[in-house]
Amino acid sequence: MKIICIGRNYRDHATELGNAVPDEPVVFCKPDSAILQPRLPFVLPSWSQDIHHEVEWVVRIGRVGKFIEPEFAWSYIDAMTVGLDFTARDLQSKLKAKGLPWEKAKGFDGSAVLGEWIKGPVEPGFHDISLLKNGQEVQAGNTRDFLFPLESLIAHVSQYFTLKSGDLLFTGTPAGVGPVSPGDELEAKLDGKSLLRLRIR
Numbered sequence: 117m118k119i120i121c122i123g124r125n126y127r128d129h130a131t132e133l134g135n136a137v138p139d140e141p142v143v144f145c146k147p148d149s150a151i152l153q154p155r156l157p158f159v160l161p162s163w164s165q166d167i168h169h170e171v172e173w174v175v176r177i178g179r180v181g182k183f184i185e186p187e188f189a190w191s192y193i194d195a196m197t198v199g200l201d202f203t204a205r206d207l208q209s210k211l212k213a214k215g216l217p218w219e220k221a222k223g224f225d226g227s228a229v230l231g232e233w234i235k236g237p238v239e240p241g242f243h244d245i246s247l248l249k250n251g252q253e254v255q256a257g258n259t260r261d262f263l264f265p266l267e268s269l270i271a272h273v274s275q276y277f278t279l280k281s282g283d284l285l286f287t288g289t290p291a292g293v294g295p296v297s298p299g300d301e302l303e304a305k306l307d308g309k310s311l312l313r314l315r316i317r
């Protein structure tokens with residue numbers, strides 16, 4: 117199983133980090149060991165002083181596909197949820213400045229957090245995602261504001277990677293990313309429904 121992630125898929129988030137708006141999807145991967153086991157807290161790693169939350173709409177691939185045409189993209193999705201793409205922003209900035217890969221800053225243990233799955237065929241449509249930190253909304257977005265819609269993401273990614281059943285696609289985060297601290301409580305919602313609760317340690 118692999119975890120494919122999209123960066124800078126909302127204009128407001130690309131600009132908040134001072135990044136150019138991309139002309140094709142920004143793609144990176146996390147290893148399967150990045151998945152935080154359900155009900156465990158997120159333990160801040162000792163080697164970073166700036167771990168950021170990124171709330172994202174996450175879809176799961178239900179069957180094998182390669183060179184998928186945009187019009188068939190939705191038929192490859194068998195579940196959806198909301199997730200967190202934890203990012204060591206200090207390490208990522210250091211690596212970006214040197215032109216080096218981001219994997220350590222994005223793919224470390226526990227950096228991929230998944231909410232409860234909404235299973236079954238996912239119909240084409242748009243979804244609201246939001247994140248509350250200690251009860252206050254810090255991120256909110258709607259997938260209609262994607263720079264690259266789901267159809268384009270699946271078509272693009274599947275030109276490079278064969279998609280397999282169980283693979284996950286993190287679709288990018290809206291503006292409002294920020295640091296987490298020990299004791300913080302995060303809650304993520306999909307279409308207003310709370311699907312993920314997490315304590316930071």
Ligand code: ZN
Binds near residue numbers: 121123289
């Ligand atoms: Zn992200």
